[in-house]
Amino acid sequence: MDLKKLRVTLLAMLSVVLVTGTAISQESAGQPPEQIRSRLSQLYDQVYQIQIIESSTQNKSSLGSGFQISADGLVITNYHVVSGLVFEPSHHKILYVDQNDNEGELELIRFDAVNDLALLRKTELSEDEQYLNLARQTPELGDSVYSLGNPRNVGMLMVSGAYNGLSDYSFAGRILFSGSLNPGMSGGPAVNASGEVIGVNVSTAGSQLSFLVPVTKIEHLLAQASDPWQPDNYMGEIAAQVKAFQADYFDQLLAPEWTPKDLGEQALVTGELGLDTSCWGNSNENDQDAKFRSLSLTCSNSNHIFLSGNFNTGVLHYSYSYREARELNPLQFHELTGGLTFYPDNRATDDEVTKYSCEQQYLVPSQEEQGHYIQAGFCTRAYINMEGLYDVLFYRHSANSSRSLMSHFTLAGVSMETAMEFTGRFLESASWK
Amino acid sequence: MEIVVEIFDSSLRNARIEKLDVTELRIGRAWNSDILVTDPDVDAEHLLVQLTEDSESFTLCDLQSTNGSRHNKKKFDGQTQAGFGDLIQLGRTRLKIHRLHDPVAVTKQRSFLDNQLVQLHRPLIALALGASAIVLQLLDMYLSSSRDLEWHSVLTSLIGMTTGLAVFALVIAGLGKLFRNEFVYWPNLGLAASAIILQKLLAVVAAWISFNALSEGLDEFISTLIIATILTLWLIPGLHLCTPLKPWIRNTITAAVVSATVVTSYILPSFRDNPWQHNQPQLVTGSMPASLLLAPEVSREEYLELITGTFADADELAVKAREENLENLENLGSER
Numbered sequence: 001m002d003l004k005k006l007r008v009t010l011l012a013m014l015s016v017v018l019v020t021g022t023a024i025s026q027e028s029a030g031q032p033p034e035q036i037r038s039r040l041s042q043l044y045d046q047v048y049q050i051q052i053i054e055s056s057t058q059n060k061s062s063l064g065s066g067f068q069i070s071a072d073g074l075v076i077t078n079y080h081v082v083s084g085l086v087f088e089p090s091h092h093k094i095l096y097v098d099q100n101d102n103e104g105e106l107e108l109i110r111f112d113a114v115n116d117l118a119l120l121r122k123t124e125l126s127e128d129e130q131y132l133n134l135a136r137q138t139p140e141l142g143d144s145v146y147s148l149g150n151p152r153n154v155g156m157l158m159v160s161g162a163y164n165g166l167s168d169y170s171f172a173g174r175i176l177f178s179g180s181l182n183p184g185m186s187g188g189p190a191v192n193a194s195g196e197v198i199g200v201n202v203s204t205a206g207s208q209l210s211f212l213v214p215v216t217k218i219e220h221l222l223a224q225a226s227d228p229w230q231p232d233n234y235m236g237e238i239a240a241q242v243k244a245f246q247a248d249y250f251d252q253l254l255a256p257e258w259t260p261k262d263l264g265e266q267a268l269v270t271g272e273l274g275l276d277t278s279c280w281g282n283s284n285e286n287d288q289d290a291k292f293r294s295l296s297l298t299c300s301n302s303n304h305i306f307l308s309g310n311f312n313t314g315v316l317h318y319s320y321s322y323r324e325a326r327e328l329n330p331l332q333f334h335e336l337t338g339g340l341t342f343y344p345d346n347r348a349t350d351d352e353v354t355k356y357s358c359e360q361q362y363l364v365p366s367q368e369e370q371g372h373y374i375q376a377g378f379c380t381r382a383y384i385n386m387e388g389l390y391d392v393l394f395y396r397h398s399a400n401s402s403r404s405l406m407s408h409f410t411l412a413g414v415s416m417e418t419a420m421e422f423t424g425r426f427l428e429s430a431s432w433k
Numbered sequence: 434m435e436i437v438v439e440i441f442d443s444s445l446r447n448a449r450i451e452k453l454d455v456t457e458l459r460i461g462r463a464w465n466s467d468i469l470v471t472d473p474d475v476d477a478e479h480l481l482v483q484l485t486e487d488s489e490s491f492t493l494c495d496l497q498s499t500n501g502s503r504h505n506k507k508k509f510d511g512q513t514q515a516g517f518g519d520l521i522q523l524g525r526t527r528l529k530i531h532r533l534h535d536p537v538a539v540t541k542q543r544s545f546l547d548n549q550l551v552q553l554h555r556p557l558i559a560l561a562l563g564a565s566a567i568v569l570q571l572l573d574m575y576l577s578s579s580r581d582l583e584w585h586s587v588l589t590s591l592i593g594m595t596t597g598l599a600v601f602a603l604v605i606a607g608l609g610k611l612f613r614n615e616f617v618y619w620p621n622l623g624l625a626a627s628a629i630i631l632q633k634l635l636a637v638v639a640a641w642i643s644f645n646a647l648s649e650g651l652d653e654f655i656s657t658l659i660i661a662t663i664l665t666l667w668l669i670p671g672l673h674l675c676t677p678l679k680p681w682i683r684n685t686i687t688a689a690v691v692s693a694t695v696v697t698s699y700i701l702p703s704f705r706d707n708p709w710q711h712n713q714p715q716l717v718t719g720s721m722p723a724s725l726l727l728a729p730e731v732s733r734e735e736y737l738e739l740i741t742g743t744f745a746d747a748d749e750l751a752v753k754a755r756e757e758n759l760e761n762l763e764n765l766g767s768e769r
Contacts, residue, residue, distance in 0.1 A: 205624060344717040354754060357746035358716065359739050364730040374730075377716045378740045382747035384754045391745060397718040406718060416744045427733055 002004070006224035022034050036193050040158060042144055043195055045417050046094035046130050047188055049150040050077045050106070050120075052084045055091050065149035065188030065201065066096060066106075066120065068131040069218070073122030076218055077187030078202055079111045083308045086111065086238070094120060099156060109228040114172055114245040114305055115217040116202050118187075120223060132189055134215050135196035138165040144193055149185025151195065157182065163198070166210065171249055171276045171303050175199045175212040216265055237387035242305060242313060242413050249275070249303065249416045253316075257428055264295045267405050270319040270429040271379055276302045277316065292336060293324040300345070311352050313389070313413030317345040318403045320430055321406045330401035337404040340394050342377075346412035353381045353391065365398070368432040374398045378423065383413070392419045396427060405430055434488050435533040438468055440526060450535065456484045460523060461496075474500045474524025482530065490516050491530065501526045 046068045054061040075096065085092040085108060092120065094106040104122055111118040122129075140163070147159045161179020171177075177190065177359045181204045190199040199212030231235055253273055259347065260268040264283075272279050279299035284290045298319040305314035321340070323331040356379040363374040375397045382388030383389040393410040407430035411419060434456060439448040451468060458467035461479040470479070480502050494512050496501045503522040504513050517519065517535060521528050522701040731739065 019575045133643055336716050340718045354747050355751035357743040357750070359736075359743050360716075361736055362730045362738065363736055364732050375718060377718075378734055378736075378743060379716055380740075380743045382744075383753035384751045384758070385685075387751070390744065395718060396718055401530060420737065420741065420746075427737075 011030060031174065035253075036144075036146075038194055040148075040191065043148060043189075043191065044099045044130060044156050047148045047150065047156065048075065048098050048133050050075075050081055050183075051092050051097065051300075052082060053095055054084075055093065060095075061092065063184055064186040065151075066190040067148070067187075067197070068122075068129065069134060069197070069222075070131050071129045073125050073129060074109075074131075074222070075106055075120040076124065076189075077118050077120060077201060077219075078200065078213075079116045079118045080112050080202075080306045081187045082108060082111065082120070083306070087308045088236045089234065096122070107228070108351075110221050110224055111229075111234075111237070112221055112241065113307060113404065114241050115213055115336060117213055117217060117221060118199060119218075119221045121225075121228075132191070133196045134218065135192055135198045138214075139192055139198055141165055143192050145179065145198060145212075146179065146193075147179055147185065147190040147210070148183060149182070149188030149201055149247055151182035151184035156229060157185065158225055159185070159210070161210070166214070169276055169302050171301070172245070172305075173217070174202065175214050177210045177212050178208050179210055180204065180207050181210040209336045218411075235385040238386075239383070239389055240309060242386070242389060243415060245305070246314065246414055250414065250422065253277075254425060258425065260429075260431070263297055263320055263322050264293070264324075266324070266403065266433055267295075267320070267322045268431050268433055269297055269407065270318075270426075271297065272299060275398050278302075291327040292333065294321070295323075296321040296391060304346075310339060312346050313319075313348075313391070315346045315410065315412040318407070318409035318426070321404075323404045325402035328402075331357065333402060333404070334399075337397070337399055337406070340395070340397075340406060340408075342393055342408055342410070344381075344391050344412065345410045348381075348391065348392060352385065353383055356381045356393075363396075367430070369398050372398045372400045372403075376427075380419065388415055389413050390416060390419060394423055394424070394426065396430065398430075398432070405432065419421070434484055436484075437531045437533055439531065440468065440470065458482045460528075468528070470523065470526045472524045472526040475526055476500075479523045480521070488532070490514055493521065498523070503650045542546065543746075 002214055019146045038287065042062070048066045048068070050066040051064040054058065061084050064077055064083060066075045066077035066081070069076055076238050079086070082094060085094060089108075090344070094108065095103055095123045096246050097103050098108055104124055106120040107123055109121050111247065132278055143163045145163045147161065149157055149159075151157050159179045159181065161177050164176035164178055167174045168175040175190075175198070177199070181201050186202045186203075188201045189197045190201055198215050199216070200218070202211050202213050204210040240420060250277075250353040253275055258270045258273065261271040262268045277299055278301075281295070281296055281297050282295065283295040285295075292309045298317075300317040301315070303314045303316065304314050328336060358379040359376040360375065363376050363388065365372050365374055374396070380390050380392045381393075391410070391412045392414065393408075395406060395408040397404065397406045400406070407426065409426055411422060435452070435454045438453065438458075441448045453467060454474075455467065459478060459481055460466055460470060460475075461477050462470060462475050463477040464470070466478070476496070476498040478496045479498045480495055482491055483494065487508045492512055493502065493504055493509070493515050495510060500523075501508050501510070503509070504515050504518075505519050506522070515530075517531050518529055521530070527596045597720070633676040
């Protein structure tokens with residue numbers, strides 16, 4: 001299906017590679033001036049390599065960076081660095097290794113899956129604990145930012161770049177950093193010229209395009225540092241965080257009227273919904289030999305919440321496709337339009353989600369759709385360990401022997417209420433002119 | 434006078450030969466028959482053959498048998514005149530009578546059904562069908578890439594059909610090899626019945642492949658009708674000559690298996706679930722269960738109401754999964 005291919009390409013363009021994943025390694029853009037460099041190199045002692053150790057093999061199952069932020073041993077890293085431990089607390093432990101190869105164990109206090117942060121604490125403290133200071137002020141656009149971390153096993157690395165403000169691309173709020181983060185730098189600090197933490201390394205979307213979690217997101221974790229979570233409630237906490245985030249997100253998404261937009265002369269559809277959604281169009285209008293006419297619009301958000309290596313959520317994807325038979329006979333046209341397959345747009349394993357339960361029906365045609373048959377299909381799967389969260393996917397296909405209008409969406413990690421409200425709205429979002 | 438009697442097996446390929454020096458012979462299941470036939474459709478005393486004095490022909494005399502006798506495929510009552518080399522059939526047993534000194538020639542005369550069965554024993558047929566399916570598939574890929582849709586729908590159907598037939602032929606070929614001798618005749622009713630059921634089920638699997646391919650191009654309801662017809666046509670000749678079952682029993686089994694398959698495909702949506710894509714739902718435009726063709730259209734409100742039911746279903750699955758996880762944990766705990 002060309003539509004499916006298109007979607008794959010778009011997703012590939014969109015996907016933000018987490019820094020623990022693969023990323024293109026490049027020389028950093030510039031070197032910091034001498035005095036800054038000497039100041040920053042003093043920070044190296046407070047930046048750690050964070051290792052997640054799998055208990056049965058006693059080997060590391062994931063690797064990242066982290067940094068100390070208090071005298072009583074609090075350490076910040078990314079949630080995605082420690083997600084292995086969150087999902088299987090009894091099989092993992094966390095170690096830190098510092099610049100001088102000193103090792104120690106860390107315990108997980110709290111985490112924030114939506115903002116990709118985790119708060120850890122050293123189980124044993126030395127007499128003289130050094131830590132990094134958090135910046136009180138947000139940097140100005142263009143200010144130099146130095147990102148520190150321990151990529152792979154090559155040792156400490158400093159990457160310099162500029163502060164580019166908060167990205168429009170992310171609803172959760174991420175700093176756009178024009179430096180190139182490398183695998184293993186996840187969870188490391190990004191500091192200003194005076195060595196204060198302004199953000200946490202999190203992900204990269206290209207060689208010189210990286211994202212940082214703003215330091216302000218650390219504060220609410222710090223405020224609760226004295227009240228650690230129990231491992232058997234980790235899943236409940238993730239569920240609560242995703243629910244709260246999604247409630248806020250969809251409140252804003254569904255608040256305004258959705259304005260219809262032309263798709264060819266025949267159909268009206270809904271385009272970008274604001275926030276972090278963006279759409280791409282495609283058609284075969286320039287293809288003289290095409291035996292049918294095809295126009296499509298594919299939209300998605302960039303709000304992908306990482307939960308574990310093979311489980312993510314927060315994805316919204318929707319698309320419209322209009323087709324006209326031209327030289328195809330009804331049987332051929334039926335075959336062309338009757339083979340569109342829909343898949344969920346987030347990843348999840350059998351352990352985390354149920355099978356889909358589906359409902360397919362023919363719908364009563366509206367005034368404009370007389371002479372068409374309308375099929376609608378809806379599937380939902382529940383999150384096994386996070387009660388009240390679902391993935392849903394839906395299509396509505398209105399067609400006669402020569403024209404077809406298909407609309408489709410998938411939502412990941414939503415409550416039933418959100419799913420129903422979105423579906424109700426979406427059912428109306430595509431119509432014939 | 435010295436004569437030779439050829440008694441054929443169901444395929445008409447192998448024959449048992451009996452040499453006799455008689456002017457009259459009795460054929461039947463009775464122990465004292467001149468030609469003993471172990472065919473349940475043959476009476477104890479079924480047929481009497483009397484040679485004429487000039488030894489140029491003979492008379493066939495049906496001894497009021499239950500299932501009757503045929504001469505050159507024509508049923509006859511009482512007496513009829515026959516020549517040497519003619520095909521004589523009693524029940525399901527076929528034989529020919531020759532003079533000892535006549536030039537020997539095993540006739541290749543076969544009925545249409547026999548031909549079908551014989552041909553399908555040959556793995557070559559299966560391979561040829563398989564090869565043509567591949568060729569068609571390649572052709573289809575080529576045409577699809579150049580967006581020649583006119584042929585695409587026709588070809589997808591053909592591919593499905595050919596693949597289905599190839600699988601079917603392979604199965605029959607395999608059965609033929611396995612039961613080279615037994616294939617001819619199963620006196621054991623239970624064995625014969627299970628062989629039929631096995632054959633039908635395998636054929637249903639083969640037909641299922643065709644079905645899925647067909648349904649891509651046609652409405653499911655129509656393609657089901659087509660498949661049901663193909664199945665019926667294909668399955669009834671199946672083991673036709675090899676079993677002691679009455680035709681109506683065979684047909685009933687066939688009909689039951691075919692209709693069960695067709696019905697199952699609609700009653701159980703899980704039958705269409707792809708086991709390799711556990712987490713992938715089957716949301717495909719145009720592929721609604723045929724049962725919904727007859728169902729009334731629902732309004733937008735009714736549909737939203739129906740959708741809420743899927744959440745309850747999903748919740749139920751989640752609860753079950755959680756309980757299983759707990760059980761597994763407990764089991765792990767007790768093992769340790």
